[in-house]
Amino acid sequence: MKIAIDAMGGDHAPKSAVMGAVLGVKEFDVEVCLIGNKTEIHKYMSEEDKSNDKISIIEASEIIGNDDVPVTAIKQKKDSSMVVGLKQVKDGVCDAFLSAGSTGAFLAGSLLKVGRIKGIDRPALSPLIPTMKGSCMIIDAGANLDCKPKNLQQFAMMGSIYMEKVMGIDQPRVGLLNVGVEEGKGNELTKQSFELLSRMNINFIGNIEARDIAEGVCDVCVCDGFAGNVLLKNTEGVAQVIFDMLKGILMQNTMTKIAALMLKKGLRAFKKKFDYKEVGGAPFMGIDGIMIKAHGSSDARAVKNAIRQAKLLYDNKCLEIIRQEILNMEVDTVEDAE
Numbered sequence: 001m002k003i004a005i006d007a008m009g010g011d012h013a014p015k016s017a018v019m020g021a022v023l024g025v026k027e028f029d030v031e032v033c034l035i036g037n038k039t040e041i042h043k044y045m046s047e048e049d050k051s052n053d054k055i056s057i058i059e060a061s062e063i064i065g066n067d068d069v070p071v072t073a074i075k076q077k078k079d080s081s082m083v084v085g086l087k088q089v090k091d092g093v094c095d096a097f098l099s100a101g102s103t104g105a106f107l108a109g110s111l112l113k114v115g116r117i118k119g120i121d122r123p124a125l126s127p128l129i130p131t132m133k134g135s136c137m138i139i140d141a142g143a144n145l146d147c148k149p150k151n152l153q154q155f156a157m158m159g160s161i162y163m164e165k166v167m168g169i170d171q172p173r174v175g176l177l178n179v180g181v182e183e184g185k186g187n188e189l190t191k192q193s194f195e196l197l198s199r200m201n202i203n204f205i206g207n208i209e210a211r212d213i214a215e216g217v218c219d220v221c222v223c224d225g226f227a228g229n230v231l232l233k234n235t236e237g238v239a240q241v242i243f244d245m246l247k248g249i250l251m252q253n254t255m256t257k258i259a260a261l262m263l264k265k266g267l268r269a270f271k272k273k274f275d276y277k278e279v280g281g282a283p284f285m286g287i288d289g290i291m292i293k294a295h296g297s298s299d300a301r302a303v304k305n306a307i308r309q310a311k312l313l314y315d316n317k318c319l320e321i322i323r324q325e326i327l328n329m330e331v332d333t334v335e336d337a338e
Helices: 015-027 038-042 070-076 081-090 103-114 149-165 188-198 225-250 254-262 264-273 300-315 318-337
Strands: 002-006 031-036 055-059 096-099 128-131 134-139 173-177 203-208 220-222 281-285 290-294
Touching: 002 015, 002 081, 002 300, 015 031, 015 055, 015 300, 031 038, 031 081, 038 055, 070 103, 081 096, 081 103, 096 300, 103 281, 103 290, 134 149, 134 225, 149 173, 149 188, 149 220, 149 281, 149 300, 149 318, 173 188, 173 225, 188 203, 225 254, 254 264, 281 300, 290 300, 300 318
Parallel strands: 002 031, 002 096, 031 055, 096 290, 134 220, 173 203, 173 220
Antiparallel strands: 128 134, 281 290
């Protein structure tokens, strides 16, 4: 497998992208192609890394920043590290693309340069959040602020496939984010989506409330991008407040500091569970290519783990399964109409 990496995207580029790529090549059976300024990239590579035949570099003279207008930047900055990287996937040179750069530009570029899987109406940003029982995928978390029931139906299918094939969960539980768990709750979108999800060949558990997600009630949380983004950012904010409050309590006096030392191992494990670097990135599900969006502040470890995620998607043939499942859904729709 060969992965194209946007070496110039992210807060710590190109250092984190380059060092993460080197770690990924050493740990996983992959090749990487670093896209960006060759001189800058070489600063973070040893002579051994430079001669490694599993690491290649493609020169790109432009960078798309967070302040750029996404669609305009994709169309005008044709020699940017992001556009050049996307082209590697489109042309079949690379099997996946990874970037910690602008989310908006990445999504726009994925649509314009690579395109959707045939039959998928809209791609979805699909991050994982920690729960008491493991992880839950939020799909969609911001790519589509306005959705139709058919979109949520497709999100449910893609999320279920990902959690089964990549995360190794047998019969992942799929829930529909709503204001109550009773059938018939919600607005027109959730009511109609409930009916569609109920007829799907997935482990649909019905409506779920946001407060129950942290307890691990489901493995996939299906929602429109507006609700999903609010949910994701609230979860991140609450987690940070908990860490800050806990730190303040444990640093109050000598006795609490001693207690903190005794709890050090457990606290590290607790913090690690909420660390986005352990997952590496969020896939853009529905794009006709493996697209992994890493966090803007990703370090080398986060990039390495994003490479692992791309490899799992590739090895488990997730795109092929989604293509087949969307065909099956279209056949079922036709039969229902008849």
